[in-house]
Each structure stands twice: as structure tokens, then as C-alpha cells.
Amino acid sequence: MSNIIAVSLEKGGVGKTTTVLNIGAGFTKLGYHVLLVDLDQQGHLSRWLGWQEDGKPAISELIYQEVSKIKTAEYQQFVRHSERENLDYIPANKMLGGIYAILGADGESNTVLRRIFHQEFFGAYDYIIFDCPTAVDNLLVSNALQCSDKLLIPVQAEKFAYDGIPLMLQRYMAIKQTNDIRPFLAGMLITMYNSRTTMSKEVREALIESYGELVFPEPIPMLQEARNSTNDESPLCGSLVGRKNSRVGQAYLAAAMRIAGEAK
Ligand SMILES: Nc1ncnc2c1ncn2[C@@H]1O[C@H](COP(=O)(O)OP(=O)(O)OP(=O)(O)O)[C@@H](O)[C@H]1O
Ligand SMILES: [Mg+2]
Structure with a gap:
């Protein structure tokens, strides 16, 4: 049975x-089989996984196929294998920008991803x-939240870090139809935690004060290695988990272990 997580x-x-890239890699390091789904038309995740436009169907075609009920490709054709064993992904490109009208045309426009992933991919991955995508009130985001068992919220350790969290939780509660969102x-x-700045420490303390144990104990350090690893031009493009002496990779692995219930 799969666990479905939205990072939003x-x-x-x-x-x-x-976070998606490195938590995903962290899960594979723990022995799990992982599918990452790029829902952002910027396609950063896809590119950082090494994808280049290959003329084969991407996430927008998968959504179109579900809404139109016209099957043009087998589900496996949407999946690409990354260089890392057990780390698969479905890429996104600019075509995804046109998907909102299509999603909106569906009779149950919030459950399109749920139908696709629960029926076709559930069980094939851990x-x-x-x-x-970074967006407010967006059909793709609400679809992802509807489809997911869990929401993972990355919070940058900087001024105004709180912006958006209460609203995000409020929306998620409405989607899950619950008053207790913790489960x-x-x-x-x-x-991007910098232990040398008071700003980072203050943000961490304030978050823990508001959300207690919901805040991961180990923050992800802000380091150039992370920036380099996501630079499209860099040969280092990819995840940092398992890379020698990578503190960012180690911190993400610790977070993946916590999510998987394997934290020491
Ligand atoms: N721990 C880190 N230390 C330093 N830089 C980081 C760290 N994590 C991410 N970055 C850098 O911050 C930038 C934004 O990160 P990322 O693209 O993952 O954020 P995002 O929320 O997905 O952005 P977008 O709104 O474009 O989708 C990238 O250049 C990335 O390399
Ligand atoms: Mg992004």
C-alpha cells in the first residue's frame, strides 16, 4: 500500500x-520504492532528476487522459526511471499551464489526481x-491535497516564515473535512536554517511554540551544496542523500526516517 505525501x-x-527530491531519495535509501510527481509547470523537479523533453507523455497528458476518458497511453508510459534505483517520477513541462481549464471541466474537479493515483499507481510504490506549484487556491494543489494521506510543509527559516501556514492548514482541514488536522x-x-543567525533560531522557536511536535526536530541547514545540487547547469544536479559528507543529505535522510517511523 502506498503512502501519498503532498509537499506544499x-x-x-x-x-x-x-525537499521532494531529497525526501524521495531518503526513502529509497531506507529501502522503499518511490514515485515523485512533478505538478509544477516550471518542471524543476523533472530537470533536477535529469529529465529532458523526450516527446513522451508527461503529467498533463495523464490528467487529460483521466478527464477526457480517452486513453492514449498505458500508465507505465508516464513513468520515468531516475538514475537512483527505486526512484521513479512523472515529469511536468509547460503544457501543465493549460491543465486548469481541463481540470475545471471535470464533474469532480478536485478528485482527478485521486482517481489516477489511487486506482493506477497505489500499491506499486511505497x-x-x-x-x-507555488500558488494560492489552485486546482492542482487542491487535487494533490485531496489525494494525499499527509501534507509536508517546508518552512524557510527567514522573516515572514509564517506567511501562508495558517491559510494552508485551514484549506487542508476543509478538504479533509476535519477539525483535527494532525493525523x-x-x-x-x-x-535553509542558518544556525549562526538569530533569525533562524527565532523562527524555529516560534514554530515550535505554535506547532510543537509537528515541527521536525532537525532543520535542513542552509548550505551552498544544496544550491549547487539544484543548479541545472551543474553536473551535481540531483539529490544529496547518500552523497559523501553532505549535511543537507543527512538532514533530509533524518526527516525521511522520521516520516517513515524509523527515527532513532
Ligand atoms: N538547504 C538549502 N540551502 C541552500 N539553498 C537551498 C536549500 N534548499 C533549497 N535551496 C535553494 O533555494 C532555491 C529554492 O528552492 P526550491 O526550488 O526547492 O524551492 P520551491 O519552494 O520549490 O520554489 P518554487 O516556488 O520555485 O517552486 C533553490 O535555488 C535551491 O537550490
Ligand atoms: Mg518548486
Whole structure:
């Protein structure tokens, strides 16, 4: 049975995609079979996994196929294998920008991803992770939240870090139709944490004060290695988990272990 996780916050540049890539790699290191799903038309996740436009169907065609009920490709054709064993993904490209009208045309426009992933991919993977676009009130995000068992919120350790969290939780509660959202949260992961600044420490303390154990104990350090690893031009492009002496990789592995219930 799969665990489906959405990584989302409507604030941009907080480390969502970096988190999806590295948590996914962390799960494979723990022996799990993982599918990452790029839901952002920027396609950063796809590119960081080494994908180049290959003319084969991507996530937008998968959604179109579900809504139109016209099957043009087998489900396996949407899946690409990354260089890392057991780390598969479904890529996104600019075509995804046109998907909103198509999603909106569906009679149950919030459950399109749920129908696809619960019916076709559930069971084939231990973890399915959605990289959500940075957006407010967005049909792709609400689809991802609807489809997921858990929400993982990356929070950048900087001023205004709180922006968006209450609204995100409010929306998620409405989607899950619950007053207690805790069972549906993987937690809040502090990203780009600089232990030398009081700002980072203050953000961490304030988050723990508000959300207690929902905040991962180990923040992800802010380090150049992370920036380099997500630079498309860099030969280092890819995840940092398992890379020698990578502190960012180690911190993400610790977070993956916590989510998987394997934290020491
Ligand atoms: N721990 C880190 N230390 C330093 N830089 C980081 C770290 N994590 C992410 N970054 C950098 O911050 C930038 C934004 O990260 P990322 O793209 O993962 O965020 P995002 O929330 O997905 O952004 P977007 O809103 O574009 O989708 C990237 O250049 C990335 O390399
Ligand atoms: Mg992103």
C-alpha cells in the first residue's frame, strides 16, 4: 500500500522541490520504492532528476487522459526511471499551464489526481510524493491535497516564515473535512536554517511554540551544496542523500526516517 505525501506551501522558493527530491531519495535509501510527481509547470523537479523533453507523455497528458476518458497511453508510459534505483517520477513541462481549464471541466474537479493515483499507481510504490506549484487556491494543489494521506510543509527559516501556514492548514482541514488536522500532517520541516543567525533560531522557536511536535526536530541547514545540487547547469544536479559528507543529505535522510517511523 502506498503512502501519498503532498509537499506544499503557497510561498515561493521555500525549498519545496528540494525537499521532494531529497525526501524521495531518503526513502529509497531506507529501502522503499518511490514515485515523485512533478505538478509544477516550471518542471524543476523533472530537470533536477535529469529529465529532458523526450516527446513522451508527461503529467498533463495523464490528467487529460483521466478527464477526457480517452486513453492514449498505458500508465507505465508516464513513468520515468531516475538514475537512483527505486526512484521513479512523472515529469511536468509547460503544457501543465493549460491543465486548469481541463481540470475545471471535470464533474469532480478536485478528485482527478485521486482517481489516477489511487486506482493506477497505489500499491506499486511505497511512497508517492507530489511537488506542488507555488500558488494560492489552485486546482492542482487542491487535487494533490485531496489525494494525499499527509501534507509536508517546508518552512524557510527567514522573516515572514509564517506567511501562508495558517491559510494552508485551514484549506487542508476543509478538504479533509476535519477539525483535527494532525493525523493528516507529516509535519513542518524547517529549510535553509542558518544556525549562526538569530533569525533562524527565532523562527524555529516560534514554530515550535505554535506547532510543537509537528515541527521536525532537525532543520535542513542552509548550505551552498544544496544550491549547487539544484543548479541545472551543474553536473551535481540531483539529490544529496547518500552523497559523501553532505549535511543537507543527512538532514533530509533524518526527516525521511522520521516520516517513515524509523527515527532513532
Ligand atoms: N538547504 C538549502 N540551502 C541552500 N539553498 C537551498 C536549500 N534548499 C533549497 N535551496 C535553494 O533555494 C532555491 C529554492 O528552492 P526550491 O526550488 O526547492 O524551492 P520551491 O519552494 O520549490 O520554489 P518554487 O516556488 O520555485 O517552486 C533553490 O535555488 C535551491 O537550490
Ligand atoms: Mg518548486
